[in-house]
Amino acid sequence: MSTLREVLETHVRDGSVPGAVGLVARGDRVDVQAVGSVDADGSAPMAPDSIFRIASVTKPITAAAAMMLVEDGRIALDDPVTPWLPELRAPMVVRTPGSPLDDVVPAARPLTVLDLLTFRAGYGFPSDFSLPAVAPLFSELKQAPPRPRAVPAPADWMAKLSRIPLLHQPGEAWLYNTCSDILGVLIARASGKPLPEFLAERLFEPLGMDDTGFEVPAHKLHRFTSYYRTGEAGELELADAPDGQWSSMPDFPSAAGGLVSTARDWYAFGRMLLAGGTAGDRALLTRASVRQMTTDHLTAAQRKASGLFTEGQGWGFGGSVDVEKTDPWNVPGRYGWVGGTGTTAHIIPATGTVAIMLSQVEMAGPKPPGTMRDFWRYVAGE
Numbered sequence: 001m002s003t004l005r006e007v008l009e010t011h012v013r014d015g016s017v018p019g020a021v022g023l024v025a026r027g028d029r030v031d032v033q034a035v036g037s038v039d040a041d042g043s044a045p046m047a048p049d050s051i052f053r054i055a056s057v058t059k060p061i062t063a064a065a066a067m068m069l070v071e072d073g074r075i076a077l078d079d080p081v082t083p084w085l086p087e088l089r090a091p092m093v094v095r096t097p098g099s100p101l102d103d104v105v106p107a108a109r110p111l112t113v114l115d116l117l118t119f120r121a122g123y124g125f126p127s128d129f130s131l132p133a134v135a136p137l138f139s140e141l142k143q144a145p146p147r148p149r150a151v152p153a154p155a156d157w158m159a160k161l162s163r164i165p166l167l168h169q170p171g172e173a174w175l176y177n178t179c180s181d182i183l184g185v186l187i188a189r190a191s192g193k194p195l196p197e198f199l200a201e202r203l204f205e206p207l208g209m210d211d212t213g214f215e216v217p218a219h220k221l222h223r224f225t226s227y228y229r230t231g232e233a234g235e236l237e238l239a240d241a242p243d244g245q246w247s248s249m250p251d252f253p254s255a256a257g258g259l260v261s262t263a264r265d266w267y268a269f270g271r272m273l274l275a276g277g278t279a280g281d282r283a284l285l286t287r288a289s290v291r292q293m294t295t296d297h298l299t300a301a302q303r304k305a306s307g308l309f310t311e312g313q314g315w316g317f318g319g320s321v322d323v324e325k326t327d328p329w330n331v332p333g334r335y336g337w338v339g340g341t342g343t344t345a346h347i348i349p350a351t352g353t354v355a356i357m358l359s360q361v362e363m364a365g366p367k368p369p370g371t372m373r374d375f376w377r378y379v380a381g382e
Helices: 004-013 055-072 113-117 132-139 154-162 178-191 195-207 218-223 263-274 287-293 300-305 370-380
Strands: 019-026 029-036 092-094 104-106 227-230 236-240 335-339 343-348 353-359
Touching (some): 004 029, 029 263, 055 263, 154 178
Antiparallel strands (some): 019 029, 019 353
């Protein structure tokens, strides 16, 4: 069987990625490997503490923050969101998914906190990106590969959102991404603190996640990897340099995909989930909240319709939940997600495993690339 280093080095040698960091922890045994370079020029070797744009691997962290507010009694899962998001007091829904933006009907019921956590509020990406109600998510809300400086501040963003009709009635369908960003605004307003401050106080500082946040300070830029996309001829094109989009705090801290982090930091978060919400002698979440986060909440029909993203698996709060073994790496209860910047992080409660792989090349679409699949095979012992 190949080692973790060998699995990662295969993809550096074939030019898929300039470098990568992998972490696999089983109980107290932790294997961390850094291979390749921080950029395509090979200016410095990748290191275990290299900082990456983790993109949608942000989503489970956002869900945990929301559950903290539930435990605080600030919000409840069945609460309508309108006390904190008045912009959504009277949402409209396109008559059919393919209807034009002006062919709408009123939402059958208010949007709830649970709708946002399970991605069933009616906002987000379906498998068919050509539907008319999808276009404004790109043009108005900048729901695309993360570009922090391109997104308007929360008040303006919510005003734009309020003018976009829902694609489905609340609770009807699973749709990707947008609900996490809405949830981030709700967390800030319900807590009375900016999202970066709330996450730092309630999660990052207690867990020792010192390198996780929405910006990379100047004294850490030397550890920040460059970010690439693949050009038409297969070459790597620079999408963002260390002193680019994440070098200052954005106006809109994206709860869907705006964080930077390290493998060790996300491991601290994953280990807390495996421990039922505790870190050392401190309880950050109750075991019941973690169970809700890591339990599938979708119907069979919703799982099937979300297959472009979830490959038929379930969805908890902010992350996928394996419900059946369709690939070698699937384990019932496996929870986590992937990031469009080339990142993946999961916990496997059945085996007490945390598995994280961070790279810096943008995914070409929702289907996870070979780097991730080979990493998952390794974790599964294949």
